[in-house]
Amino acid sequence: MAAAASAQSQAAGLLSIGQVLARLQDDFSDLTPSKLRFLEEQGLVxxxxxxxxxxxxxxxxxxxxxxILTLQRDHYLPLKVIAEVLDEMDEGRDPIIPGASPRSASMILAPQRVLSSDELRRATGASARFLGEAIAAGLLPAAEVFPHDAVAQLSALLKLAERGITPRHLRSLRVSAEREAELIARAVSTRGVKSGTPLGTEDSLELAGHLDTVRSGVLRRCFASS
Incomplete structure (x- = not known):
């Protein structure tokens, strides 16, 4: 009985070909059932x-x-090269995407590396309760799957908790980050209007990096004066 219930629970989270098409065809209009089957035959999925x-x-x-579809459409990579990129990812390495800068490659790949909550907890040793506290504090997304960098984030939260700094104490950090994101969004929008050229994610990340540098300097001065 328990095994049957577990199997039903797992199946409930899986999608048919039709449901996959419904999720992806807005972005990839040429995707068809036959193309999905072809990608499977090639061992890519x-x-x-x-x-x-x-x-x-x-x-x-x-x-x-x-x-796979993004690398085909936007980077014109043949399936053989895409297979090599996927193999590198599966082995835990950072693949090189031909024609893409390291930063662009990171942005392309980051959303693809996802973990279930169980995988995230196994990777970090966190309990389900601790993960729930991190989500409730807004420090991790409330989602079925998590980006791969959530491993580093949750590991850091565990280390902080060992020193008495729990996710509950860090709600203000999340609020501050949201305010910084709004500040960056306004700056990027203003620069885009003035230049007449839309600015994208890379510009936002560059500004975020500058803010991180300033924040680190302020913290160091606080420690030095205490």
Whole structure:
């Protein structure tokens, strides 16, 4: 009975080919069932199978497909090269995307590296309760899957908790970050209007990096004066 319930629970989170198409076709209008099957035949994505043989896709499969299709459409990479990129990722290495700068490559790949809550907790040793506290404090997203950098974030939160700084104490940090994000968004928008050229994510990340530098300097001065 328990095994059957577990199997039903897992299946409930999986999607059919039709549901995958519904999620991805807005961004990739040429995606078809036959193309999905072709990508599977090439070994680029391996959906699960029901007892009846139907393909079922997880959120990780969807993010992998999104990456494959993005590398095809925006970077004109052949499937052989895409397979090499995926192999590098599967082995935990940072792949090089031909024609993309390191920063651009990081932005392309970051959303694709996702973890379930169980995978995130296994990677960090966090309890379900602690993860819930981090989510409740707004320090991690309330989602079915987490970006790969959530491992570093949750690990840092655990280290802070060992020193008595719990997620509850860090709510103000989240509020401050949200205010900084608004400040950056206004700055990027203003610069874009003045230059007549829309500014994108890289510009926002550059400004965020400058703010991190200023924040670190302020903290160091606080420590020095205490």
């Amino acid at each position: 391996t959906p699960e199978r029901t007892k009846s043989g139907y393909r079922k896709f997880s959120q990780q499969h969807i993010e992998r497909l999104r990456l």
